[in-house]
Amino acid sequence: DIQMTQSPSSLSASVGDRVTITCRASQSVSNYLNWYQQRPGEAPKLLIYAASNSQGGVPFRFRGSGSGTVFTLTISSLQPEDVATYYCQQSYSTLVTFGGGTKVNIK
Amino acid sequence: QVQLEQSGSELKKPGSSVKVSCQASGGTISGYTVTWVRQAPGQGLEWMGRIITTFGATNYAQQFQGRVTFTADESTSTAYMELRSLTSEDTAVYYCARVSWAAAGKGDYMDVWGKGTTVIVSS
Numbered sequence: 730d731i732q733m734t735q736s737p738s739s740l741s742a743s744v745g746d747r748v749t750i751t752c753r754a755s756q757s758v759s760n761y762l763n764w765y766q767q768r769p770g771e772a773p774k775l776l777i778y779a780a781s782n783s784q785g786g787v788p789f790r791f792r793g794s795g796s797g798t799v800f801t802l803t804i805s806s807l808q809p810e811d812v813a814t815y816y817c818q819q820s821y822s823t824l825v826t827f828g829g830g831t832k833v834n835i836k
Numbered sequence: 837q838v839q840l841e842q843s844g845s846e847l848k849k850p851g852s853s854v855k856v857s858c859q860a861s862g863g864t865i866s867g868y869t870v871t872w873v874r875q876a877p878g879q880g881l882e883w884m885g886r887i888i889t890t891f892g893a894t895n896y897a898q899q900f901q902g903r904v905t906f907t908a909d910e911s912t913s914t915a916y917m918e919l920r921s922l923t924s925e926d927t928a929v930y931y932c933a934r935v936s937w938a939a940a941g942k943g944d945y946m947d948v949w950g951k952g953t954t955v956i957v958s959s
Contacts, residue, residue: 730898761943765881772931772949773873773881779942816881820943823895825871825883 731755731819735828741836748804750831752817757797761821764793764802767830768813776815777802809835838863840932840950847956853920856953858932860913865889869935870915871946872906874928882928886935887915922957929954 732755742748752762764777775784777793780800790805804811812835817828843857858870872884885896887906894906900919908915915932930953933946 759941759943763943763945765946767881772951773933773946774949775945775947778945778947779938782938782942784945784947814880818881818883818946820945824897825886827873827881827883830880 730824731758731822731826733817733819733826733828735815735817735831737831738829739832739834741834742807743836744807744809746807748807748811748833750802750815750817750833752795752800752802752828754798754800754819754821758819758821760796761819762793762795762800763818763820764791765816765818766811766813767816773816804833807833807835838934838948840934840948842930842932842950842953845954845956847958848922850923850957850959852922853918854922854926854955855916855918856930856932856955858915858917858950860934864910864913865908865915865934866910866913869944870906870908871933871935872917873931873933873946875931875952876925876928879928884917884930889915919955922955924957926955927957 734753760780762780765773767773781793792803814830814832871886887894889908905918932950934948936947937944
């Protein structure tokens with residue numbers, strides 16, 4: 730299976746800060762990489778697909794980049810409603826895997 | 837806008853089975869792939885597998901092989917997940933999600949999610 734490793738596992742930042750989350754794959758997944766946001770008590774929600782494509786309705790402050798084995802999700806200006814856990818997920822392999830998640834809090 | 841409506845919470849005894857349903861409203865699951873993901877309390881997301889509804893073809897994560905079965909009824913736009921030989925480690929929220937394909941060469945993604953079904957396994 731392709732292992733997905735996210736860092737950091739958690740972070741605290743101030744409103745308006747730029748936040749970057751990294752996801753590393755154990756082998757190349759090309760650009761078959763998606764990002765999800767899961768707010769407390771809710772189902773996951775698709776943010777970014779194919780590494781850098783925003784799902785409709787997702788605020789512009791969320792941006793995805795990367796290819797191969799290293800990917801990043803950037804929140805350009807953190808807002809209170811962004812408190813959530815963020816997961817990367819590869820769809821390169823038939824056997825899908827998720828990263829362990831990054832919990833984002835407000836300082 | 838399609839929504840996925842999942843069946844209600846379940847309390848099961850160890851060794852028993854559970855069957856969770858996932859029905860599309862405002863659209864159909866016909867022609868789509870439905871994936872199942874679970875989340876144990878305080879833990880991350882764990883992919884269980886997928887079913888291509890039109891063909892009934894399935895892929896299961898290795899850790900669930902032989903213990904889980906996915907089915908789909910296109911006439912009612914409903915997908916089902918049955919998990920057998922339950923233990924306390926199967927206590928989790930179980931999600932279904934629709935899989936859509938990006939343009940050629942960009943893979944697929946889970947774009948519509950159910951709200952989840954809580955399964956508690958306890959004696």
